[in-house]
Amino acid sequence: MCASSGWAQDLALVHINVIDVATGRILPNQTVAITGPRIVRVSPSTRAQPKAKRVVDATGQYLIPGLWDMHTHVYFGSTAAAGSDLILPLLVANGVTGIRDMGSELEAVLQARAAVAAHRLLGPRMVVCGPMLDGGKSPYQAALSVATAADGRQAVDLLKRRGVDFIKVQSLVPREAYMAIMAEAKAVGLSVEGHVPDAVRATEAVTAGQRTFEHLIGIFEASSTDEDAYVAGGQKSPGRFLATYDPAREAAVIQLLAAHREVWQCPTLFWERGQWLVDALDWRQDPDLRYAGRSWVEKRWPAAQKNIGQTLDTEPLAVREKFVAHELELVRRLHAAQVGFLAGTDMPAGVDLLPGISLHLELQRFVAAGFTPLEALQTATLNPAKFYHRLQDFGPIQAGRLADLVVLSANPLADIANTRRIAGVVADGRYWSRPELDQLQRQLLQVAARK
Incomplete structure (x- = not known):
């Protein structure tokens, strides 16, 4: 299956709860700004709209590393x-x-x-x-x-x-x-x-x-x-x-x-x-x-x-x-x-x-x-x-790390089964919304039927 030609995006996830996988701490109401394949900023959300080309309102959702x-x-x-x-x-x-x-x-x-x-x-x-x-x-x-x-x-x-x-x-x-x-x-x-x-x-x-x-x-x-x-x-x-x-x-x-x-x-x-x-x-x-x-x-x-x-x-x-x-x-x-x-x-x-x-x-x-x-x-x-000795690229969600992320609709620290409640995926800077993932999965069902 071919990937999109316009891959990495100028993206901001706003009003999201960021889970620190090193400590278990949850940072509420954060903006995660992504340019190209990397995270460029993690900071508290404000009323001002970020200047990113694509802004995703993730109010009430949780962000974990990919x-x-x-x-x-x-x-x-x-x-x-x-x-x-x-x-x-x-x-x-x-x-x-x-x-x-x-x-x-x-x-x-x-x-x-x-x-x-x-x-x-x-x-x-x-x-x-x-x-x-x-x-x-x-x-x-x-x-x-x-x-x-x-x-x-x-x-x-x-x-x-x-x-x-x-x-x-x-x-x-x-x-x-x-x-x-x-x-x-x-x-x-x-x-x-x-x-x-x-x-x-x-x-x-x-x-x-x-x-x-x-x-x-x-x-x-x-x-x-x-x-x-x-x-x-x-x-x-x-x-x-x-x-x-x-x-x-x-x-x-x-x-x-x-x-x-x-x-x-x-x-x-x-x-x-x-x-x-x-x-x-x-x-x-x-x-x-x-x-x-x-x-x-x-x-x-x-x-x-x-x-x-x-x-x-x-x-x-x-x-x-x-x-x-x-x-x-x-x-x-x-x-x-x-x-x-x-x-x-x-x-x-x-x-x-x-x-x-x-x-x-x-x-x-x-x-x-x-x-x-x-x-x-x-x-x-x-x-x-x-x-892999690559904490500079992966691990806790911080500026400078690669933008591989999963947006969840429920807190996985409360119930690990909530990792399946995926609202969005960021893969190497490219954001897939839930509707886009649904469309992808419908295509994959057709592929599976032929395999």
Whole structure:
């Protein structure tokens, strides 16, 4: 879907309540002036009309920074065909103005990153890794096979030359290859993020410098008395994790992560629940399903559900429900230890993961894990800014920062579900009113029906 040719605007949002995502303070009745892609002033509103070309009266509404989905797969497998004209614009329509893409077809994602930045394509800011690095028998199309240390170094060098932003590692990367990847990435100035591979301990991943743990992988293993067996290639399952769970071992790995504040957790809680309980959740009743590509609903997701049932969800439902509750408690304990968290969804790779929409549900899962609404909101706003060391561009709404913003009709600090009550979106300085968003979403419904 093409972006508007007249992108950035001379804009003022007046009489709006500005939420400071660093402190939770609400600044009432503010004027936020935007010129081009940046905020130029945040100040109390007066009776005098601002001189901006477009003035939006936002009386009674709330302003938050644009949201980041820190675990996406835009050009991935059979959903790749919908990346440009459905997935990316649907993210913006739901207030997601930045994404970290954790594995996509290289050419497609590089072209999209450039097109979005040049406003030739409607979508959020994109931080990308290109294809994932995985073992020799990876089941994913958007992956490079890495079997040896030499393979690992070559893959890192290739992706560096192509201009990716970081390296993503998957579960099947062999131990020797992983260590080579970590060393080579450090040498060429790329961070490594992703799964803690099956052959590597969480403690080793921290020492090696891996910047994120996805899906809490590595922590479950480190909290089990069977960790040695897992690293040696033993089978894992929710029931086995629960049966061998050792609180003292968990406390030790939490303490380690708390001491290494540069290592962040992206737990994808909404999808974790969806994965382990896929047979018990009637995803076909999701009222937002109409925004999913038709082939996702009719082919991809039913096939994925069947595969999960045959390979992952083989234990009794009660065991898996207990494990999902255990995940929330683990997140609660990590959070209490001040381990950093990032909000991510894994969309659209998993069943019933809808671009943009699922991020709001992820924030609700953080609250279910004991986060305050402000803390949950920070996982998609302030924390990504800290993670990328770009507080000068993102984070709290202040003059000089990039104009990625979401206007809400209700206070998200009172109820995190209010992040879905979107009255407007500012993406790189371009304002989308609620009627404009409605029109965009009607167009996207038509696109979804063809996909």
